[in-house]
Every structure is written in structure tokens, then in C-alpha cells.
Amino acid sequence: MLTIKNLHAEVDGKKILKGLNLEIKAGEMHAIMGPNGAGKSSLASVLAGRENYTVTEGEVIFDGKNLLDMSPEDRAREGLFLAFQYPVEIPGVSNLNFLKTALNEIRTYHNLPAMEAKEFLKLTKEKQQMMDFNANLMNRSLNEGFSGGEKKRNEVFQMAMLDPKFAILDETDSGLDIDALRIVANGVNKLRGADKAFMVITHYQRLLDYIVPDFVHVLADGVIVKTGNKDLALELEEKGYDWLKEDVHQKESV
Amino acid sequence: MTSDINKSFYDFISNGMPGPEQQTDVNNAILPARKAAFSRFRSLGLPTLKTEEWRYTNIQRYLKDAFTLAEEEQSTVTAEQLKGASIPKLDSYTAVLVNGRLQPALSQLPADGKITISKISDAAGNAQLQAWFDKHPHLQKQPFAALNAAFFADGLFIEAGVNASLDKPLHIIHVYTAAANAFIQPHHLVVLHKSATLEIIETAVGLNEAAIAFVNSVTEVVLEENAELWHYNVQSTIKNSRHIYHTSALQKADSRYHHFNFTLPAAELTRNNLSVALTGSNTETNLHGLFLATEQQHVDNHTFVDHQVAHCNSNELYKGVLLDNAKGVFTGKIMVHQDAQKTNAFQQNNNLLMSEKANINSQPQLEIYADDVKCSHGFTVGRFSEEALFYLRSRGIGEEAAKTLMVNAFAFDITDQVHIPALQEFLSDKIRRYVTGAINN
Numbered sequence: 305m306l307t308i309k310n311l312h313a314e315v316d317g318k319k320i321l322k323g324l325n326l327e328i329k330a331g332e333m334h335a336i337m338g339p340n341g342a343g344k345s346s347l348a349s350v351l352a353g354r355e356n357y358t359v360t361e362g363e364v365i366f367d368g369k370n371l372l373d374m375s376p377e378d379r380a381r382e383g384l385f386l387a388f389q390y391p392v393e394i395p396g397v398s399n400l401n402f403l404k405t406a407l408n409e410i411r412t413y414h415n416l417p418a419m420e421a422k423e424f425l426k427l428t429k430e431k432q433q434m435m436d437f438n439a440n441l442m443n444r445s446l447n448e449g450f451s452g453g454e455k456k457r458n459e460v461f462q463m464a465m466l467d468p469k470f471a472i473l474d475e476t477d478s479g480l481d482i483d484a485l486r487i488v489a490n491g492v493n494k495l496r497g498a499d500k501a502f503m504v505i506t507h508y509q510r511l512l513d514y515i516v517p518d519f520v521h522v523l524a525d526g527v528i529v530k531t532g533n534k535d536l537a538l539e540l541e542e543k544g545y546d547w548l549k550e551d552v553h554q555k556e557s558v
Numbered sequence: 559m560t561s562d563i564n565k566s567f568y569d570f571i572s573n574g575m576p577g578p579e580q581q582t583d584v585n586n587a588i589l590p591a592r593k594a595a596f597s598r599f600r601s602l603g604l605p606t607l608k609t610e611e612w613r614y615t616n617i618q619r620y621l622k623d624a625f626t627l628a629e630e631e632q633s634t635v636t637a638e639q640l641k642g643a644s645i646p647k648l649d650s651y652t653a654v655l656v657n658g659r660l661q662p663a664l665s666q667l668p669a670d671g672k673i674t675i676s677k678i679s680d681a682a683g684n685a686q687l688q689a690w691f692d693k694h695p696h697l698q699k700q701p702f703a704a705l706n707a708a709f710f711a712d713g714l715f716i717e718a719g720v721n722a723s724l725d726k727p728l729h730i731i732h733v734y735t736a737a738a739n740a741f742i743q744p745h746h747l748v749v750l751h752k753s754a755t756l757e758i759i760e761t762a763v764g765l766n767e768a769a770i771a772f773v774n775s776v777t778e779v780v781l782e783e784n785a786e787l788w789h790y791n792v793q794s795t796i797k798n799s800r801h802i803y804h805t806s807a808l809q810k811a812d813s814r815y816h817h818f819n820f821t822l823p824a825a826e827l828t829r830n831n832l833s834v835a836l837t838g839s840n841t842e843t844n845l846h847g848l849f850l851a852t853e854q855q856h857v858d859n860h861t862f863v864d865h866q867v868a869h870c871n872s873n874e875l876y877k878g879v880l881l882d883n884a885k886g887v888f889t890g891k892i893m894v895h896q897d898a899q900k901t902n903a904f905q906q907n908n909n910l911l912m913s914e915k916a917n918i919n920s921q922p923q924l925e926i927y928a929d930d931v932k933c934s935h936g937f938t939v940g941r942f943s944e945e946a947l948f949y950l951r952s953r954g955i956g957e958e959a960a961k962t963l964m965v966n967a968f969a970f971d972i973t974d975q976v977h978i979p980a981l982q983e984f985l986s987d988k989i990r991r992y993v994t995g996a997i998n999n
Contacts, residue, residue: 353951353952380951380953392946392949394946396968401963406950406955409954
């Protein structure tokens with residue numbers, strides 16, 4: 305589904321990704337771990353199309369198409385979703401109006417008619433219950449005044465609404481207490497399927513107790529230095545990252 | 559009295575225009591008022607950048623072209639040409655004015671004995687016209703209002719009798735058209751007698767891109783006891799037009815005035831002088847403004863709420879969205895006189911700059927001489943957030959739709975107060991098209 309080949313990227317002239325390779329197939333759950341400044345969130349940003357990142361080398365093929373040639377909105381329309389580490393507050397734009405606009409823009413891209421109001425409300429209700437998302441938050445301004453946990457849950461709710469093929473969760477677990485973590489993880493698990501794939505970026509092994517990955521990758525200094533199964537996460541929890549640094553020269557964090 | 563740069567304009571006024579006594583249509587009734595206005599204009603002179611009220615609007619550069627009077631009757635305006643100013647789905651009466659002159663054949667006026675809608679020139683003998691024409695206290699110091707009163711060609715006269723009301727809004731469509739650069743001066747008077755209620759929507763359309771239409775208009779509003787007026791002014795016309803709008807209302811006890819000002823592309827100059835004099839107690843005044851300017855537009859809003867007596871409430875919210883190289887000015891004055899105890903007066907101006915080159919000057923001015931009042935004012939200037947834009951785009955929302963969503967969200971506090979759904983929809987649609995147009999420039 306997603307093939308990353310020799311990806312190099314920089315921001316403000318600083319090299320962040322230095323030849324990253326990764327292959328993600330449909331149905332798979334990949335966890336990306338690694339020390340601060342390794343380039344985890346940068347990888348998410350580059351894939352989602354954040355404009356201050358410049359790709360200097362390499363390619364990313366998403367479902368047979370060159371992802372890096374697409375605008376951020378077209379990547380989303382093709383089925384890529386990024387759950388933000390820091391979701392943005394947008395005063396005045398209601399959560400529901402925002403989702404309706406997003407859904408319809410995606411549908412237009414695929415030559416589908418706009419969704420009927422009734423159908424949209426039905427879908428909203430279904431996903432809101434499925435994700436255990438507070439219905440009162442849906443009519444509020446997008447993320448405005450939401451607690452950290454509510455924002456993260458809103459990201460997962462949006463993901464359920466937009467139904468992407470490939471979703472990146474950028475430290476969705478950070479700032480969540482154990483109950484919220486369990487709810488978010490349950491939500492993600494409900495969305496798993498043979499035709500979908502996930503990339504979960506996390507610092508902590510505990511998320512992976514709830515979202516069990518098929519692969520765990522360690523990202524350090526802009527490249528993947530080690531790949532294993534879920535046991536690798538446990539090993540990292542125990543030993544930290546220092547033992548991996550023998551192979552890779554670490555640079556200061558971004 | 560006049561500086562060199564305005565010499566041609568001044569010459570135009572003194573030579574090119576017929577003197578007040580040659581304005582034949584309302585001669586007998588209005589002539590003394592015209593003459594008084596002309597001498598007032600001569601003593602006030604044309605504003606320069608040193609005139610406090612015109613510091614941020616260099617009016618001279620908009621006056622240096624040669625103008626003629628758009629005197630000829632424009633009977634050639636077709637229904638098709640009115641489309642630019644019509645509001646789809648709006649169920650209303652209409653009054654079509656061409657260069658300030660009412661066109662009964664193009665209009666659908668209400669047949670209600672309590673409500674008079676006519677040309678001002680046909681109302682010359684009316685006692686209300688005699689009583690109120692050019693009498694508003696705030697117009698006395700404004701040179702362009704004086705110029706208008708001295709030389710105006712015609713305008714609309716609306717009088718609603720005691721307890722009168724209409725079953726639907728009155729939509730006034732202003733058509734401005736002239737073969738050559740023209741200085742057009744309509745003067746309107748709206749009088750609502752005791753407990754009368756009206757809803758007025760104004761829109762405008764310019765027909766000739768090849769010539770400049772400089773419109774210097776005055777609208778005087780008088781609200782007698784317990785009268786209520788909903789007054790929507792949608793200022794959206796062609797690029798080659800320059801507007802100075804004076805809207806001056808006088809409110810007597812228990813009256814309610816809800817004024818909405820929407821300044822949209824593409825007139826190169828829009829100056830609004832909106833003022834309300836509260837002369838009776840227990841009144842309510844709501845001033846809502848939304849200005850959205852693109853390209854090289856210059857939009858200047860000067861508002862004045864004059865609390866002369868006790869127990870009045872005023873509430874003002876103006877929001878500005880500036881794109882491209884547009885410039886905005888907001889000067890909001892609230893005066894609370896010594897006798898105006900128990901006044902509630904609130905004012906807020908929020909601005910959103912969508913481009914690096916857009917610019918806004920905002921100055922609230924409060925003068926309070928009473929001690930038992932609640933007053934507040936504030937202004938903000940925000941820049942369009944790139945992070946918010948990226949967030950929306952990452953959800954599949956294109957740049958145009960994302961910016962429109964954000965501008966609509968910003969404008970929501972104003973558009974939400976519009977109680978006529980067709981008008982609300984019309985405005986949202988215009989906002990969408992202008993934001994989209996600015997992105998594609």
C-alpha cells in the first residue's frame with residue numbers, strides 16, 4: 305500500500321530524514337518508535353504534505369501513485385489520514401460543518417454526489433457511538449476549548465468519519481490517561497481491516513499493549529535502524545534506545 | 559478653503575455644477591436648506607490628510623479625476639441589468655433607483671395607505687421632509703454631506719405612519735450608471751412614526767466599467783417613539799466606483815435600530831459615515847458590520863454612537879477581512895453625555911488579515927462624561943493561520959474551501975444576526991466567491 309524508498313527530507317536546511325525505507329502492506333499495523341528528535345513526527349509531516357518540509361531525494365508510492373506529487377488535500381482524498389500530535393483549534397468552524405465539508409470534498413474528488421444531510425447525520429451518529437465520542441463536542445467549534453484527551457479522541461473520531469485506507473497516528477497516546485488511552489486504542493482497533501493499514505508513532509510501549517503491531521521499527525537519526533515484532537517494543541521499554549546507538553551516530557533533537 | 563490638488567474638483571463644484579437655485583425639482587421647499595448647506599460646505603472645505611476624520615483615507619486621490627453630473631434619466635435600465643443586485647429567493651417589495659431616482663416601472667412598491675414611498679422631489683411639500691431634511695446634528699460637520707444637501711439630484715422618501723408595518727422587507731436596488739465619469743449624489747429620508755416597523759435591504763449595482771461612478775449619498779433615518787427599523791446595507795458593486803455613504807439615524811424614546819453594513823468587493827473606495835443620535839431614553843441600537851476587501855480596495859468605516867440621554871443600550875460589532883493589498887480603517891466613536899446615566903455601550907472590532915500586504919487601522923474612541931455607565935471597547939487583529947490551513951487541507955478540504963470555511967467562521971457572528979434567510983444565503987455565497995476569487999488572483 306505504501307512504499308517509502310530512500311527518503312531524504314529537510315526543514316529549514318536541516319537534514320531530518322536520511323534515506324528512510326519502509327514497506328507497509330494492506331492489513332498491517334506498523335509502530336514507529338525512537339528517541340526524541342529521531343524524525344518520527346517529521347516522517348508523518350512529510351507523508352501528509354506539510355509544506356515547510358522539502359524532500360531532497362527518494363520517493364513514496366501510495367497505492368501505485370506518487371504521493372509526493374500530491375497536494376495535502378489530494379493525499380487525504382486518496383485515503384491518507386494523519387492524526388495530529390497537536391490538533392489545531394479553529395474557532396468558529398463547527399466540528400460537524402468541518403467534517404461535512406471534508407467528506408464532501410473527498411466525495412467530489414471521487415466523482416460522488418454530496419452526501420444528503422440525513423445520511424450524514426446517520427453516519428455521524430454511528431461513528432460517534434462507535435468511537436465513544438462525546439456528542440456535545442460535535443457542535444462545538446473545532447477543538448476549541450477541548451481538553452488534550454478530547455482533542456485526541458476527536459482525531460480518532462474524524463478518522464472513523466473519513467474512513468482512510470492508511471492512517472498515521474502521531475503520538476496520539478501522549479497526554480492521555482489510561483482510560484482515554486484504552487478508548488482511543490479500542491477505536492483504532494475497530495477501524496482495522498484487511499484493506500487498511502496504520503502507522504502508529506509512539507514513545508511508549510503501553511499503547512502497543514492495546515494496539516498490537518505487526519511490526520515495530522526503531523527510527524534514529526532519520527533512518528530505520530531496527531525492525532522487529534511486538535517484542536521489540538518490550539525490549540526497548542526495558543533497555544531504552546542507547547544500545548542501538550552503537551550503530552548509529554545520534555544527532556541533536558529537532 | 560481648498561487646496562491646490564482639489565482645484566479641479568472645486569472648480570467642478572463651483573462652475574460645472576448648477577448652483578443650488580438651479581436644482582429645480584425641489585426648489586421651493588428645499589432651496590433655503592440647499593443654500594445653507596452650500597455655505598456650510600464652503601466653510602468646511604474639502605478634507606485633507608490633516609483632517610482628523612480623514613487621516614487614513616486620502617480622499618484627494620479619489621477626487622482628482624474629472625467628473626460630470628449624471629443628470630440624464632436612465633430609462634434604459636433593464637430587468638436583466640438589475641440581476642447583479644437582486645437577491646435570489648428573497649420575497650420582498652422592491653424600489654429600483656437609477657442614480658438616486660426612483661423608477662416606478664421597475665419597482666414593486668407596497669400598496670399600503672400607511673406607507674409612502676416616493677421620490678424626494680415628489681414629496682417636496684411633505685411636512686416630514688420640511689422638518690427633517692439635512693437636520694441631523696451629525697451631518698452638520700461633514701463636508702460631503704453638506705455638498706450632497708446642496709446639490710443632490712433626487713432620492714427616496716419613505717414615511718411609515720403610526721403602527722405601520724409591511725408583511726415583507728423592502729428591497730432598495732441602487733443602480734449607478736453614467737456614460738462618463740460622474741459624481742452622483744442621492745439623498746434619502748426614512749421616517750418611521752410611532753410604533754412603526756420596517757425592514758429595509760439595500761443593494762447596489764454599477765453598470766459601466768469604463769467610467770468612474772463617484773457616489774456621495776446621504777440617508778437620514780428618523781425613528782419616532784417605539785419605532786423599529788432593520789436596515790441592511792450590502793455594498794457590493796463594480797471596481798470603478800467610489801462611495802461615500804452617510805447614514806445618520808435619530809432615535810427617540812423606546813425605538814430600536816438594527817443596522818447592518820456589508821462592504822464587499824469591488825468598489826475601489828468605500829467610506830461609511832454611520833452615526834446614531836440617541837435623543838430619547840430606553841432605546842436599543844445594534845450596529846453590525848462586516849467588511850471584506852480584496853485587491854486594492856480601501857474600506858473606511860467611521861461610526862459614531864451619541865448617547866445624549868439616560869437608559870440607552872448600544873452594541874456595535876464590526877469585523878474586517880482583508881485580502882491581497884486591501885486597506886481597512888475602523889474608527890468607532892462612542893460619546894456618553896453627562897446626562898446619559900445608566901448607559902450600556904459596547905463596541906468591538908475584530909480583523910483578520912489574509913495576506914502579508916493587507917493592512918488595517920483601527921481606533922476606538924470613547925468619550926464618557928457620565929459616571930454610572932457600562933461601556934467597553936476592544937479590537938483585535940489576527941493573521942490567517944497556516945497551521946489551521948494545513949489541518950483543514952490534511953482532511954481533504956482544498957485551499958479555497960478551507961479559506962472560505964475560515965472566513966465564514968470569522969464572519970459568523972455578523973451573518974448569524976441577519977434574520978432573513980435569503981439574504982444570509984446571498985451573503986455567504988458572495989463571501990465564498992470573493993475569497994475564492996482572491997486566492998485565484
